[in-house]
Amino acid sequence: MSKVRHLLGISGGKDSAALAIYMKENYPHLDIEYYTSDTGKELDETYQLITNLEIFLGKKIIRLTGANNSPELPFDHFIKMYNGYLPSSNARWCTKKLKLEPFEDFVGNDPVISYVGIRGDEDREGYISKKSNIQSIFPFRKNIWSEDVIGKFLANTNIPLAEKFYVEFMTGDKLPRVLEILGTKISASYNQQQKLTQLLDLGIKEFNAAVFEFVKTTNYPLANEINFPLITNEEILVRADIFKILEDSGVGVPAYYKEVAFEVNGKMGNYARSRSGCFFCFYQQKIEWVWLFEQHPDLFAKAMEYEKDGYTWIQDEPLTELIKPERVLQIKEDYIKRSERASKVKSPYLLDILAEEEGVGCASCFI
Numbered sequence: 001m002s003k004v005r006h007l008l009g010i011s012g013g014k015d016s017a018a019l020a021i022y023m024k025e026n027y028p029h030l031d032i033e034y035y036t037s038d039t040g041k042e043l044d045e046t047y048q049l050i051t052n053l054e055i056f057l058g059k060k061i062i063r064l065t066g067a068n069n070s071p072e073l074p075f076d077h078f079i080k081m082y083n084g085y086l087p088s089s090n091a092r093w094c095t096k097k098l099k100l101e102p103f104e105d106f107v108g109n110d111p112v113i114s115y116v117g118i119r120g121d122e123d124r125e126g127y128i129s130k131k132s133n134i135q136s137i138f139p140f141r142k143n144i145w146s147e148d149v150i151g152k153f154l155a156n157t158n159i160p161l162a163e164k165f166y167v168e169f170m171t172g173d174k175l176p177r178v179l180e181i182l183g184t185k186i187s188a189s190y191n192q193q194q195k196l197t198q199l200l201d202l203g204i205k206e207f208n209a210a211v212f213e214f215v216k217t218t219n220y221p222l223a224n225e226i227n228f229p230l231i232t233n234e235e236i237l238v239r240a241d242i243f244k245i246l247e248d249s250g251v252g253v254p255a256y257y258k259e260v261a262f263e264v265n266g267k268m269g270n271y272a273r274s275r276s277g278c279f280f281c282f283y284q285q286k287i288e289w290v291w292l293f294e295q296h297p298d299l300f301a302k303a304m305e306y307e308k309d310g311y312t313w314i315q316d317e318p319l320t321e322l323i324k325p326e327r328v329l330q331i332k333e334d335y336i337k338r339s340e341r342a343s344k345v346k347s348p349y350l351l352d353i354l355a356e357e358e359g360v361g362c363a364s365c366f367i
């Protein structure tokens with residue numbers, strides 16, 4: 001039986017940092033290897049968060065880079081290979097070369113459980129390795145299993161096996177209803193998500209126990225484990241819980257989240273950087289570029305340097321245009337308007353919410 005490795009990737013974002021803390025506090029006996037894929041282009045605040053986490057965890061966070069033998073920083077090594085061609089959401093070579101490939105090299109052929117910090121209030125799956133020896137688990141969600149495991153467990157052809165495992169773990173009043181749901185085939189009028197929700201609502205622990213037994217009949221890495229403590233976890237963690245975990249642990253919320261006030265034509269606004277990742281990341285919002293220009297002018301100048309070959313970080317808008325005073329003013333005004341509309345939400349996490357509304361971005365870099 002191969003030894004299963006338990007891995008947790010630290011992106012520099014709040015959710016993966018909180019997950020590392022959560023796992024140490026709740027599952028101290030799991031021997032988790034923490035790693036971070038370093039592009040060499042993160043904000044200092046991100047590197048500080050990683051240092052704080054190492055102190056809290058009492059463990060080194062392993063640095064993975066895509067260019068181990070290069071004298072240059074990883075991103076600079078690859079941008080040369082790509083002849084100055086900047087990555088974009090349509091050509092995301094940076095994630096492939098700097099995040100995914102180093103991770104898959106680190107894993108090799110070992111069976112791996114990869115813990116992913118997608119929250120209970122998010123509707124996305126994140127990066128799922130296509131390698132069959134890597135199995136993702138989502139401890140913050142009601143459904144801790146990945147889409148592919150659920151697809152197999154709830155497949156119409158698997159109904160008899162799913163019923164068999166459920167009967168082993170469930171007794172009492174709810175069992176007839178569970179068997180009724182399990183026996184209902186997925187169809188055009190009854191989809192997998194509906195079936196999953198109904199089953200989880202009738203008992204998370206029982207659902208997890210049945211899925212775990214099913215997984216043992218497959219080639220998934222967890223088939224090598226006799227016990228898996230997360231199957232009894234019923235906690236669902238949302239945004240506010242993440243901030244609380246970071247603050248209570250003393251690790252702290254990444255400093256780039258600290259809001260800075262600005263004024264435009266008599267109106268006040270607040271900006272900050274809302275996500276981890278490279279300081280020049282093309283996923284950042286226009287207001288974050290303005291934040292970088294005004295709060296980290298040295299880094300902004302470096303981001304401009306990369307545009308020297310004619311490629312731009314933002315489609316149709318070179319950074320030289322973005323920093324023209326009238327354009328900065330317009331971006332700030334637009335942002336204030338958007339914040340006012342969104343402030344009906346009345347959340348202390350408005351900036352974070354706005355950033356996520358912009359799109360999922362890169363799961364490897366931001367979670």
Ligand code: SF4
Pocket residue numbers: 039087092094095098276277278280281282283362365
């Ligand atoms: S943070 Fe952005 S630029 Fe950096 S590797 Fe991730 S997607 Fe690419």
